[in-house]
Amino acid sequence: MQIFWKCLLLVLAMGMAAAQACGPAFARVPPKPATEVTRAANAAVYQQLPFADTQDFEDAQRGFIGRPETLTIRDATGKLVWDLESYKQFITLEAEAPDTVNPSLWRMSQLNMLYGLFQVTDRIYQVRGYDISNITFIQGDTGWIVMDPLITTEMARAALELVTTHLGERPITGIIYSHPHVDHYGGARGIVDEATAARIPIVAPEGFMEHAISENVIAGNAMSRRAMYMFGPFLPRNAQGGVGSGLGMTTSTGSQSLIPPTISIGTTGQELVIDGVRMVFQMTPDTEAPVEMNTWFPDQKAMWMAENVTSTMHNILTLRGAQVRDALGWAWYLNEAIELFGSEMEVVFQSHHWPVWGNARAVDKLRKHRDVYKYMHDQTLNLMNKGYTGEEIAEMLELPPELEQNWSTRGYYGTLRHNVRAIYQRYMGWYDGNPANLNNLPPVPAARKYVEYMGGEAAIVQRARADFARGEYRWVAEVLKHVVFANPDNQEARELQADAFEQMGYQAESGPWRSVYLQAAQELRDGIPNIPGGSATRGPDVLRAMTPNMLFDYLAVRLNGQQAMGKTIGLNITFTDMAPGSQAAFGLTVNNAVLNYGQPLGAPDACLTLNKSTLAAIMLGLMTMEQAKDRGLLVFTGRLEAFVDFMSLLDTFAPLFPIVTPRDEDCG
Known part of the structure; x- marks a missing residue:
């Protein structure tokens, strides 16, 4: 994730104006308190889960070395990159869960607020709480080997400064990326300069660069918008707003980098010695990431689990959108890790949350996570083969007590309900088999029919208000969706649906679920946030790393098919920065x-000679063709009008399109 982590590749570089939802203008509406139903639901959580078990708090503080008293980081221009202080104002170890926060999620947020430098075991240290992910420092014979250097260069640099303050200055002698999500590589240039990066080993799984760039490119705009819901960057940080993502607190917002690996790992059992430290790799493709x-x-008897085991159930399908992950394969690789290394491991540590020590506890944690993914997979398939749909299975399935009562497999990030639907989707797709759902009406015309059949807007809102009073928030949100999509100007329906979303957010154990519901409530009340477009801080490394195929596939997605009908255009493009032997x-x-x-055309309308970064900058609106020519970055021959015509066919995607209300064009 973004955020808005993991998603923001190209989207915010477009500098587009915010998309406007249908409906009236809004004044800022304050959040509502928890209802009696929500207060009772959250209070009941204390009886349902083992809050007397405080082992996680001991583990999260074990090995503590030091931390700054305050943690607010800004970039060179003064822009805020990371602010833990806003959370510290209300999330403390002593504070009881407010009635607007699920006590289990509150507990996780308290744990995630335990930030600073920690020793994991001999020669292994972690800085936690400096981003959504951890950065790990392995003490080599002469310097530090860094694992997963956070999202942004500013935060990786700040973490290294903390390590230097407490452990002394040492050079960086290696970098390891566990997988190609930005919170595991984006800060690399904050700890090494170009010269250092050129001479040290940078290790990653085979296929790292392809997936680091490609996963979010062609669907990046939609993913980024949904990531705004998933991570709630526009929510206030307080007991009625954002309290953390479950996987960590939130994501840093500075400059992102991408230094290509120099060593690719492709085989389980492959060994490396970096700066005197022995390590053995286990490949886990298509688990939490396409390659991981x-x-x-072995010398430390320490098992690094990347993001395959943390202290939460993870996503089989992330709410921001992605391809469905393989729950069965995930369980299989966890079992393999136990079989390969379980007899010797004395500590398990990873890229989020805190370690677990002792062989019995370490192996038990891996087994519990193996079994939660295997149980979800097997029982979803069991019920699917009995004819149940994904929606039905999500409502029916419960974890066995051994997993349900285990803190580290609770749904703070992924959840049982949305993971079950994802597993069903992986095998069966979107269609549930009922012909009534094969060719549904789109949301707006369907909503108008629902409202007509149900006696009109006023009648629906009146009945929904009675259901709200009974605490039937799921149904209220569902039925009022039809009123809002039929008539987004119905302020009463919007406000009541927002109230329902808000109470569901207050009750949610999952950080992303809470953010999704509260962001929806905010947009129903106040409209879509109006934020200025800007340049992507992650651009240069990403643009350099994009292959021609990635660039052209992205252009193909931007082509407006309606406007392109009847057009015939041919262009030749020659890149000046391709490796020898490459096309x-x-x-x-x-x-x-x-x-x-x-292949190049025999009689093109126009020819361009330039490097990949220049083409990407022109296509993204970061540079005009005239600017590129003036700077000597582009040689152009042929019919200029053909290229201008081509450019006119490319859509630019508004990064803030409506989600809980219809689009303008649907309102007529």
């Missing part, structure tokens, strides 16, 4: 309202 690897440190010249054609690319 665990690392065994450098390409032909692009627009025909049949489709953009295709391949």
Whole structure:
């Protein structure tokens, strides 16, 4: 994630104006208190879970070395990158859970607020609470080997400064990326300069660069918008707003980098010695990421589980959107880790949350996580084969007590309900088999029919208000969706649906679920946040790393098919920065309202010679063609009007499109 972590690749670089939802203008509406139903539901959590078990608090503070008294980090321009102080104002170890926060999520937020430098075991240290992820420092013979250097360069640099303050100055002698999500590599340039990066080993799983760039490119705008809901960056940080994501507190917002690996790991059992430290790798593809690897440190008897085991149930399908992950494969690789290293491991540590010590506890944690993914998979398939749909299975399935009462497999990030639906989707797709759902009406015309059949807007709102008073918030949110989509100007319906979302957010154990509900409530009351567009701080490294295929696939997605009908355009593009032996010249054609690319054309309308970064900058609106020519970055021949025509066919995606209300074009 973004955020808005893991998602913001190209989207905010467009500098687009915020999309406007249908409906009236809004004044800021304050959040509501918890209802009696919500207070009772949250109070009941204390009886349902083992709050007397405080082992996690002991583990999260074990090995503590030091921390700054305050943790607010700004970039060179003064822009805020990280602010833990806003959370510290109300989340403390002594504070009881407010009635607007699920006590289990509150407990996790208290744990995630235990920040600073910690020793994991001999030669292994972690800085926690400096981003949504941890940064790990392995003490080599001459310097530090860094594992997963956070999202931003500012935070990685701040973490290194903390380590230097307490443990002394040492050079960086290696970097290891466990997988290609930005919270595990984006800060690398904060700890090494170009010269150092060129001479040290930078290790990653095979396929790292491809997936670091490609996972969120062509669907990046939609993912980023949904990430705003998932992580709630526009929510106030207080007991009625954001209290953390469950996986960590939140994500840093500074400069992101991407230094390519120099060593690729592709085989389980492959060994490396870096700066005197032995490590053995276990490949775990298609688990938490398309490529990922665990690392065994035999001399320390320490097992690094990347993001495959943390202190929460993870996502089989993240709410921001992605391809469905393989729950069965995930369980299989956890079992393999136990079989390969379980007899020797004395500590398990990872890229989020805190370690677990002792062989019995370490192996038990891996077994519990193996079994939670296997149980969800097997029982979803069991019920699916009995004819139940994903929605039904999500409502029916419960974890066995051994897993349900285990803190580290609770749904603080992923949840049982949305993971079950994802597993069903992986096998069966979106269609539930009922022909009534094969070719539904779109949301707006369907909503108008629902409202008509149910006696009109006023009648629905009146009955929904009675259901709200009974605490039937799920139903209230569902039924009022039809009123809002039929008539987004119905302020009473919007406010009541917002109230229902808000109470569901207050009751949610999952950080993302809480954020999703509260962000929805905020947008129903106040409208879509109006934030200025800006340049992507992550751009240069990302643009350099994009392959021609990635660039052209992204352009093809931006092509407006309706406007391209009847058009025929041919372009030749030659890149000046391709590696020797790689294809450098390409032909692009627009025909049949489709953009295709391949070998150069014999008679193109225009020819461009430039590097990949320049083309990307032009296509993203970061640079004009005239600016590129003036700077000597582009050689252009042929018909200028053909290229201008081509550019006019490319859509720019508004980063803030409506979600809980219809789009303007649907309101007529």
